[in-house]
Amino acid sequence: MKYCKYCGQINDSDNNFCIRCGINIKNQIVTDTQENPNDSDPFYLENKQNKTKYILSIALYFFFFYIFSGFIQFLFTTIWLAIKHIDYDTLNSSKTLYNEYLTDALAWTNFLTYVGACGTLIPILFPIIKKDLKNFAQNQGFYWKWTGLGILIMYGGIIIASIIVSILTFWIDSGGTSENQEVINTIMKSGGLNLVLISVMTVILAPILEELIFRKALFGFFKHNTIKAVIITSIIFASIHVVPACLTIMLEIIAKNARWIDLYTEFVYIFSYLGQAFAISYVYHKSNGNIIPSIFVHFVNNFISLIMNLILMYSGNL
Numbered sequence: 001m002k003y004c005k006y007c008g009q010i011n012d013s014d015n016n017f018c019i020r021c022g023i024n025i026k027n028q029i030v031t032d033t034q035e036n037p038n039d040s041d042p043f044y045l046e047n048k049q050n051k052t053k054y055i056l057s058i059a060l061y062f063f064f065f066y067i068f069s070g071f072i073q074f075l076f077t078t079i080w081l082a083i084k085h086i087d088y089d090t091l092n093s094s095k096t097l098y099n100e101y102l103t104d105a106l107a108w109t110n111f112l113t114y115v116g117a118c119g120t121l122i123p124i125l126f127p128i129i130k131k132d133l134k135n136f137a138q139n140q141g142f143y144w145k146w147t148g149l150g151i152l153i154m155y156g157g158i159i160i161a162s163i164i165v166s167i168l169t170f171w172i173d174s175g176g177t178s179e180n181q182e183v184i185n186t187i188m189k190s191g192g193l194n195l196v197l198i199s200v201m202t203v204i205l206a207p208i209l210e211e212l213i214f215r216k217a218l219f220g221f222f223k224h225n226t227i228k229a230v231i232i233t234s235i236i237f238a239s240i241h242v243v244p245a246c247l248t249i250m251l252e253i254i255a256k257n258a259r260w261i262d263l264y265t266e267f268v269y270i271f272s273y274l275g276q277a278f279a280i281s282y283v284y285h286k287s288n289g290n291i292i293p294s295i296f297v298h299f300v301n302n303f304i305s306l307i308m309n310l311i312l313m314y315s316g317n318l
Helices: 050-084 088-093 095-138 140-169 179-190 192-219 226-254 260-268 270-286 291-314
Strands: none
Touching: 050 095, 050 192, 088 095, 095 140, 095 179, 095 192, 095 291, 140 260, 140 270, 140 291, 179 192, 179 226, 179 291, 192 226, 192 270, 192 291, 226 260, 226 270, 260 270, 270 291
């Protein structure tokens, strides 16, 4: 008998590749009585020691996006005002200056936050990433298959989610996009270096970071309950992209600068992110916890979205 050290599957002795994940197990031999060492662990969690790294990574993710990003924005604002030789009163009194500042601040704050998070979390998780890269290289057929299928599944999920959003907002002039996407569009339309920063962030940094956190780290806490893992991690992923804007709108409602319908419209867009998250989570599960296919699927989605937005922008329709 042979067992796969990666996913824990027991295989017949004649098999050279794991029947579950396709990993090469030619030299991995166990007896009929030997216990499968991975029975107590989810097949997508390599060992229990990784949980510490996952918990640390999740904590650092929230630190970077809810504390570090605020510091970066404050620092950028101070430097930007000094370079322009203006003060806060001048900035707030000029709509043109304020719009220029806002797009620059959003672009640099988001970019540096992602760079800081990736630069910190990738070294922490590198031993795990290295193992996934090795398995991917040794079994490319299996993983490329699920990458390709994942792209098809993802766009199927996006289409279904878009239909749901359309049904829920057909009676509202919603503007057709979430606040998160609107921020990205605003930065893109400012062009120049801001366009480069937002492109690198959305196409390269975001897929790597978000898959490491929302798939690799969070999935490891749900044992063999895959359905629970997919649902909970997908909801968290979608909420991260929508809830901050909803909280901002709630504050504006209190200040009587927004309506409840604005909150409803923004919240509905959670389905758009859920469609993507469910699909990528399914791919992560089917590829036996290898993060590389999930990153590729996420990359393709963001890259195509970027290209479509660029086409719309330069045609004057964005």
